[in-house]
Amino acid sequence: MAKKEEFVKEIADIDEDFAKWYTDIVIKTELADYTDTKGCIAIKPYGYAIWENIQNYADKLFKETGIKNVYFPLLIPESLLQKEKDHVEGFAPEVAFVTEAGGEVLEEKMCIRPTSETMFSTLYSKWLKSWRDLPMEYNQWCSVLRWEKETRPFLRSREFLWQEGHTIHETKEEAMERTLKMLEIYESIIEELLAIPVLKGKKTEKEKFSGAEETYTVETLTRDGRALQSGTSHYFGQNFTKPFEVKFQNREGKEEYAYQTSWGISTRLMGAVIMAHGDNRGLKLPPKLAPIQVRIIPIAMHKEGVLEKAEELKKELEKDFRIDIDDRDQVSPGFKFNDCELKGIPVRIEMGPRDIENGECIVVRRDTFEKIPVKLEELNSKLKDILEDIQVSMYKMCEKRLEEKTQTATTMEEFEKRINENQGYIKAMWCGNKECEDKIKEVTGAHSRCIPFEQENISDKCVCCGKPASKMVVWGRQY
Amino acid sequence: MAKKEEFVKEIADIDEDFAKWYTDIVIKTELADYTDTKGCIAIKPYGYAIWENIQNYADKLFKETGIKNVYFPLLIPESLLQKEKDHVEGFAPEVAFVTEAGGEVLEEKMCIRPTSETMFSTLYSKWLKSWRDLPMEYNQWCSVLRWEKETRPFLRSREFLWQEGHTIHETKEEAMERTLKMLEIYESIIEELLAIPVLKGKKTEKEKFSGAEETYTVETLTRDGRALQSGTSHYFGQNFTKPFEVKFQNREGKEEYAYQTSWGISTRLMGAVIMAHGDNRGLKLPPKLAPIQVRIIPIAMHKEGVLEKAEELKKELEKDFRIDIDDRDQVSPGFKFNDCELKGIPVRIEMGPRDIENGECIVVRRDTFEKIPVKLEELNSKLKDILEDIQVSMYKMCEKRLEEKTQTATTMEEFEKRINENQGYIKAMWCGNKECEDKIKEVTGAHSRCIPFEQENISDKCVCCGKPASKMVVWGRQY
Numbered sequence: 029m030a031k032k033e034e035f036v037k038e039i040a041d042i043d044e045d046f047a048k049w050y051t052d053i054v055i056k057t058e059l060a061d062y063t064d065t066k067g068c069i070a071i072k073p074y075g076y077a078i079w080e081n082i083q084n085y086a087d088k089l090f091k092e093t094g095i096k097n098v099y100f101p102l103l104i105p106e107s108l109l110q111k112e113k114d115h116v117e118g119f120a121p122e123v124a125f126v127t128e129a130g131g132e133v134l135e136e137k138m139c140i141r142p143t144s145e146t147m148f149s150t151l152y153s154k155w156l157k158s159w160r161d162l163p164m165e166y167n168q169w170c171s172v173l174r175w176e177k178e179t180r181p182f183l184r185s186r187e188f189l190w191q192e193g194h195t196i197h198e199t200k201e202e203a204m205e206r207t208l209k210m211l212e213i214y215e216s217i218i219e220e221l222l223a224i225p226v227l228k229g230k231k232t233e234k235e236k237f238s239g240a241e242e243t244y245t246v247e248t249l250t251r252d253g254r255a256l257q258s259g260t261s262h263y264f265g266q267n268f269t270k271p272f273e274v275k276f277q278n279r280e281g282k283e284e285y286a287y288q289t290s291w292g293i294s295t296r297l298m299g300a301v302i303m304a305h306g307d308n309r310g311l312k313l314p315p316k317l318a319p320i321q322v323r324i325i326p327i328a329m330h331k332e333g334v335l336e337k338a339e340e341l342k343k344e345l346e347k348d349f350r351i352d353i354d355d356r357d358q359v360s361p362g363f364k365f366n367d368c369e370l371k372g373i374p375v376r377i378e379m380g381p382r383d384i385e386n387g388e389c390i391v392v393r394r395d396t397f398e399k400i401p402v403k404l405e406e407l408n409s410k411l412k413d414i415l416e417d418i419q420v421s422m423y424k425m426c427e428k429r430l431e432e433k434t435q436t437a438t439t440m441e442e443f444e445k446r447i448n449e450n451q452g453y454i455k456a457m458w459c460g461n462k463e464c465e466d467k468i469k470e471v472t473g474a475h476s477r478c479i480p481f482e483q484e485n486i487s488d489k490c491v492c493c494g495k496p497a498s499k500m501v502v503w504g505r506q507y
Numbered sequence: 508m509a510k511k512e513e514f515v516k517e518i519a520d521i522d523e524d525f526a527k528w529y530t531d532i533v534i535k536t537e538l539a540d541y542t543d544t545k546g547c548i549a550i551k552p553y554g555y556a557i558w559e560n561i562q563n564y565a566d567k568l569f570k571e572t573g574i575k576n577v578y579f580p581l582l583i584p585e586s587l588l589q590k591e592k593d594h595v596e597g598f599a600p601e602v603a604f605v606t607e608a609g610g611e612v613l614e615e616k617m618c619i620r621p622t623s624e625t626m627f628s629t630l631y632s633k634w635l636k637s638w639r640d641l642p643m644e645y646n647q648w649c650s651v652l653r654w655e656k657e658t659r660p661f662l663r664s665r666e667f668l669w670q671e672g673h674t675i676h677e678t679k680e681e682a683m684e685r686t687l688k689m690l691e692i693y694e695s696i697i698e699e700l701l702a703i704p705v706l707k708g709k710k711t712e713k714e715k716f717s718g719a720e721e722t723y724t725v726e727t728l729t730r731d732g733r734a735l736q737s738g739t740s741h742y743f744g745q746n747f748t749k750p751f752e753v754k755f756q757n758r759e760g761k762e763e764y765a766y767q768t769s770w771g772i773s774t775r776l777m778g779a780v781i782m783a784h785g786d787n788r789g790l791k792l793p794p795k796l797a798p799i800q801v802r803i804i805p806i807a808m809h810k811e812g813v814l815e816k817a818e819e820l821k822k823e824l825e826k827d828f829r830i831d832i833d834d835r836d837q838v839s840p841g842f843k844f845n846d847c848e849l850k851g852i853p854v855r856i857e858m859g860p861r862d863i864e865n866g867e868c869i870v871v872r873r874d875t876f877e878k879i880p881v882k883l884e885e886l887n888s889k890l891k892d893i894l895e896d897i898q899v900s901m902y903k904m905c906e907k908r909l910e911e912k913t914q915t916a917t918t919m920e921e922f923e924k925r926i927n928e929n930q931g932y933i934k935a936m937w938c939g940n941k942e943c944e945d946k947i948k949e950v951t952g953a954h955s956r957c958i959p960f961e962q963e964n965i966s967d968k969c970v971c972c973g974k975p976a977s978k979m980v981v982w983g984r985q986y
Contacts, residue, residue, distance in 0.1 A: 035573075063630065064587060065580040070630050073575035073645065080576065096552035097559065101544040102581075102619075102650055102666055103603075106536030108543060121610055124582075126619065129603035130654030138544070139579075140605065140619075151542065151549050160837070166552065171581055187581055358639070505568070 033359045037365040042308050046252045053302055053406045056183045056313050057371050067179040067186035074371070075298060076320035079189065083169060083295055085221050086191065089213050090167055095193060098166045100147050100358075103138040108146040115145060118238020122174040124186075140173040142466045145239065145264075145290055148194035149272035156286060158277045159198050163208070167193035178201065182299035183507050185257070188199060190294035196274060196286040200265070201269045203287035207263040210291040211244045214259035222297065223314035223423040224248045224304045225430050226258065227453070227502060229478030234465050237290075239331030241265040247477045247504075248424075250303035253433045253451025255477050255504035258300050261291035299507070304426050311372030312394055314422050315415040322351040322411060323373045337384050341377070341404070348408060349415075362415050369394060373420050375411065394420055434502075437486040443503075457497040459490035467492055474503040512838045514572070521787050525731045532781055533660045535852050536790050546658040553850070554777060556798035558668065561776055562648060562924070564700050564795075565670065568692050569646055569759040574672060575911060577645045579626050582617040590750045591951035594624060597717020601653040603665075619652040624718065624743075624769055627673035635765060637756045638677050646672040661778035662735070662986050669773035675753060675765040679744070684764035686742040688932035689770040690723045692737035701776065702793035702902040703727045703783045704909050705737065706932070706981060708957030713944050716769075720744040726956045726983075729782035731928025732912050734956050734983035737779050740770035778986070783905050790851030791873055793901050794894040801830040801890060802852045804843045806859030808834065813895040816863050820856070820883070827887060828894075848873060853897050854890065874900055913981075917966045922982075926951050932983045936976040938969035946971055953982040 040048035054060050059075030071079065087097070103126060110116045119142045126138040141147065169191045172374060176184050193210065197203040211228065218226050226246040228273055236243035240262040248258045269275070269285040278284040305312040315321050322345065326338045338353050345351050361378075368376045372394060379439045389407065389486040391400045395418050402410045433452025438441035447454055454474060458464060465476055467489070483500050490497040514810065517535055520526035533539050538554030566576070582605060590593045598621045605617040613790040631643060648670045655663050674687065690707065695707050705725040715722035719741040727737045748754065748764040757763040784791040794800050801824065804819045817832050819941035824830050832842045840857075847855045851873060858868040868886065870879045871914065874897050881889045912931025926933055933953060937943060944955055947970070962979050969976040 055927060061630070061633070063580050063626070064584055065582045065626075068580040068582065070580065070626075071578040073577055076578055079578075097555050098552055099550040099558075099650075101542050101547040101549065102652070103544045103547065105543055124605045124608035124617075126603045127606045128616075129652075130656070131600055137607075138603075145551075147542070147544075149541070154540070157578070173608075189578060297715050394751070402642055440858075 033363055034430045035359075035363040039308075039310065039370075042251070042306065049306070051181060053311055054361075059298065059302075059311075060181050060349065063094060067176060069181050069185055071189070071295070074319065078298060078301070078313070078317060079295055080292075081317050081319065082217070082221065083191075086213070086217050086293065087169075089217065090191075090193070091212070093209060095165050095167045097168060099168050099170065100144060100151065102141055102170070104144070104147050106137045106139055108150055109336075111146060112239050112268055115239030115268075119143065119174075122176065122356050123177060124173050124175055132239045134167070141170075142172055142174045143290075143292075144168070144192055145194065145268055145312060146272070148290075148507050149268045149288070152196050152286070153272050153274040154206070154279050156196065156274055156276050159279055162198040162253065162276065162286065163195055163202060163206070165195040167191055180299075180507075182302070185295070190292050192290060192292045194288070196269065196288050198276075198278070198286070200287050201266075203289050204263055207242070207244060207261045207291070210261040210289070211246060211259070214246045214261070214291075214293055214506045215302060218246060218258055218300070220295070221314070221316050222301050222304075223419055223426065223429045224300060225423065227477060227480060229480035229502070231260075231478055232465060232476045232501070234462055235476055237262045237313050239264065239267055241267060245478050247502075248300045248304060249430050249433060249452065249504075250300075250507065251306065251429070251501070253505075255453065255475075255506045256296070256300050256303065257477075257506070258297060259291075259293040262289060264288040279466055279490070303507075305422055306372070309366075309423075310370035312422070313372040315374040315419050318350065318372065320350055320352050320371070320372050320373050321415060322349045322375050322377060323368050324351065324353045324377045324379065325361055325368065326353065326355065327383075329357065329358055329376055331381045333384060334381055339378060341379070341389075341407070345408060349411060365392075372419055377475060393418060395425075436486050437491055438489070440492060443468070443474075443491055444472050447474055447503075447505065453477065453502050455484065455486055455500055455502055456491035457486050457489060458499050458501040459493055459495045460499060461493070464490055464492035468503060473505050474504070475506050477502045477504050477506075508528070512842060514842040515836075518787075518789065518849075521730070521785065528785070529781060530660060532785055532790050534969060538777065538781075538790075539660050539965055545871070546655060548660050548664055550668070550774070553798065554806065557777060557780070557792070557796060558774055560796050560798065561696070561700065561772075562670075562680060565692070565696050565772065566648075568696070569672070572688060572692070574644050574646045576647060578647050578649065579623060579630065581620055581649075583620055583623070583626050585616045585618055587629055588618050590625060591718050592749055594718030594747075598622065598653075601655065603652050603654055620649075621651055622673055622769075622771075622839045623647070623652045624673065624747055625751070627769075628747045628753055628767070631675050631765070632751050632753040635675065635753055635755050638758055641677045641686070642681065643753065643763065644674040646670055646671070649731050655788060657986075659778075661774050661781070664774070667774050669771050671769060671771045673767070673769045675748065675767050677755075677757070677765070679766050681743075682768050683742055686721070686723060686740045686768045686770070689740040689768070690725060690738070693725045693740070693770075693772055696772070697725060697727060697737055697779070698902065699774070700793070700795050701780050701783075702795075702898055702905065703779060703904045705961060706956060708959035708981070710739075710957055711944060711955045711980070713941055714955055716741045718743065718746055720746060724957050726981075727779045727783060728909050728912060728931065728983075729779075729784070729986065730785065730908070732806040732984075734932065734954075734985045735775070735779050735782065736985070737776060738772040741768060743767040743769065782986075784901055785851070788845075789849035791901070792851040792853060794853040794898050797829065797851065797853050799829055799831050799850070799852050801828050801854050803830065803832045803856045803858065804840055804847065805832065805834065806840050806857055806862075808836065810860045812863060813858070815862060817858060820858070820868075820886070824890070828890060844871075853894060872897060874904075915965050916970055917968070919947075919971060922953075922970055923946070923951050926982075928951055930984060932956065932981050934963065934965055934979055934981055935970035936965050936968060937978050938972055938974045938976045939978060940972070943969055943971035947982060951982070952984050954985050956983050956985075
């Protein structure tokens with residue numbers, strides 16, 4: 029028999045170099061890879077399978093609330109982008125332009141969409157006639173381009189995959205309801221599927237989306253205590269519908285401009301999962317999200333009946349679980365255990381000739397490394413329980429970290445000290461002035477994450493200027 | 508009560524102006540619309556729901572044969588596109604270039620992918636080491652751009668949605684097997700889901716894909732007797748793997764270049780469905796494909812119990828059928844019947860107070876307009892039978908047309924006369940020379956569609972030059 033390959037751990041230590049650990053995970057678990065197109069990644073099968081699970085989960089929730097999918101053009105004439113002043117100011121520096129096509133220089137430059145408010149608004153203005161046509165609630169799954177200076181796989185890529193939903197409504201109230209409804213859906217995707225607790229709230233004026241009236245956000249916290257904006261939902265009022273003339277005849281027969289929203293989540297969520305759950309053994313995927321939930325690793329595979337039994341087990345289990353067998357013969361079982369942990373597969377089943385004789389197997393949890401002997405006839409129901417328990421435990425582990433890393437500050441000294449010692453979130457009162465927000469950023473490196481829906485009264489004064497303050501803001505350094 | 512709107516038939520006559528009929532259908536049934544981005548359409552919810560059904564059906568078949576999904580960059584550095592000579596010659600004239608981004612002029616122009624052989628080959632060359640890594644069989648669902656001069660919704664658009672599969676293999680035989688396997692899958696998608704019979708065969712040298720060794724095709728025939736290339740599968744041999752250095756250590760420990768394939772279907776299939784099945788009442792969708800399979804149209808909707816009964820029926824049926832109710836109160840039942848036919852919904856259910864009293868309803872078929880009284884307790888099973896029958900009948904109708912519109916020719920006179928009288932396919936022998944292929948195109952306007960797998964011996968001589976010929980080619984005018 030040929031000599032078996034030994035597993036070489038090639039990932040950086042998570043506590044020594046978190047940034048390198050992160051990119052090691054992305055590359056070594058084959059989630060994605062760098063390409064010859066600078067700043068753009070190739071999402072590989074294992075990474076894309078995770079994204080497909082997010083897509084399917086989200087798409088179903090969207091459709092249940094009446095959202096319909098569409099596909100609108102990638103290219104947007106430059107003149108359209110320029111119709112809304114704040115929006116163009118926000119996005120113009122990051123836009124990529126097509127200037128030549130079909131062997132000719134174009135008369136008008138075309139933007140590759142950085143986001144599609146302008147395209148949706150233009151088309152809605154063409155289709156909208158009467159209040160009876162409202163609401164129009166469309167979404168597209170697509171890629172967008174933003175020419176970032178510094179990139180990092182999944183977290184900040186020049187091209188990324190996302191969904192962008194755009195809706196128009198008869199009234200302010202309906203539009204606001206949709207804005208908040210989507211935030212709720214994002215919350216449930218991130219908490220229930222990705223097993224990460226979120227911080228929910230409203231962005232400050234400074235941090236809101238270019239062109240929005242109000243931006244709402246769900247934020248997650250990474251293992252190293254940084255904030256990650258993980259989903260946003262915007263209320264536009266009539267900011268776009270006026271310049272784009274998205275108007276309708278209302279119930280009184282008068283002309284009125286529609287009220288608009290947009291909202292999106294992206295492949296950035298992949299980064300959130302890696303950074304929230306991973307450890308020194310590698311990726312750690314919540315069972316609901318994992319493309320492979322269970323991997324069977326046969327021991328003494330060449331012995332009669334072992335591989336056959338593994339195949340039999342797989343067939344029995346595959347109607348209830350996403351399951352595979354690692355039947356490679358050029359690597360040792362030890363290599364396979366390590367590889368299975370590296371890939372973040374929630375549970376592995378070890379099974380050798382003696383186990384088969386005894387009618388049992390060993391189930392090993394990725395989260396606790398606990399080894400659980402299970403009778404084969406009970407395997408199906410036990411696996412269900414174990415996977416459910418892992419999903420819950422992973423959420424709780426993040427919740428605990430969130431609690432530990434959420435502190436308060438009433439003075440700038442406290443603020444600095446606590447964020448330097450512990451990273452994480454700082455809850456502090458804010459007077460509402462941009463000057464203080466800028467100064468906090470300058471001194472501590474922390475951006476305002478949001479004004480949480482759940483307010484607390486930390487003190488009566490702004491942490492920065494000491495003037496009276498009634499709003500509690502959560503601050504944090506960000507990715 | 509307000510006056511009800513009357514239905515105004517706004518589509519051109521299918522036999523008088525097929526081209527206008529086609530675009531009328533696209534616009535009036537709200538499959539898609541024109542946009543401010545010239546040559547690019549917006550796919551609207553009804554059109555996109557059809558595409559989603561095609562995607563889901565195809566994706567499942569792909570995955571069953573081991574294909575894995577990925578997502579690779581939209582932008583391809585110009586130097587990569589130029590590595591394979593025939594390929595760049597074929598695509599360069601249609602490419603759109605990004606030359607400015609992030610406020611700067613780029614050092615190297617970037618192509619927006621017209622197809623991704625070059626990107627896949629580059630990445631495969633990075634990942635492939637040993638024969639143990641083979642095959643690599645990846646696919647992506649994405650949009651591509653080709654700067655066409657003349658466009659037509661779905662059939663030829665500057666941007667279109669498609670899937671592009673790219674695989675590499677250890678041997679020629681395996682690659683060829685994958686090439687033909689995909690053609691089979693395309694055949695089953697088009698015949699079983701879209702209810703359109705296909706013509707299957709190999710493209711001539713002149714018509715094959717730029718850079719391919721061999722191109723295989725499935726062709727469909729439109730109502731007006733034109734050919735539509737509906738799916739292609741290419742065998743590349745080592746044409747790309749050599750310049751891109753996609754090589755591996757083979758079982759003998761020697762370096763070898765991999766064998767490659769690619770294959771794709773696109774939103775062009777939407778055009779095939781419209782043009783194969785539609786009629787003067789509008790679109791006609793095969794039940795398996797239709798986003799709405801059954802529509803309930805309540806009669807005398809304001810009468811007590813009617814709408815309630817319709818809702819009750821919908822609830823009972825929606826676990827087995829894609830079903831909705833047209834409960835608009837501003838339009839008449841007649842309007843709704845016409846609208847339901849225009850949208851191509853396979854079956855409508857008419858139900859008024861008297862029907863409810865009698866415990867029955869009227870099922871109306873979109874394909875035959877037959878009105879079938881059905882007892883409510885039998886509705887579920889009857890609907891199943893009727894929808895299955897519609898699916899089969901629609902296929903048969905196209906099959907009959909295909910037979911009627913497939914003729915033979917042994918001389919150029921015969922060829923011209925028959926194609927002018929009847930359009931459709933002409934089967935004729937060909938000597939294999941490009942000169943004859945060019946001349947046939949010049950004289951008759953017909954391109955070679957393919958060299959069918961099922962050969963017949965029409966005569967011994969080339970229809971054009973009269974020299975000995977052993978290959979039968981199918982010819983046709985195309986969209």
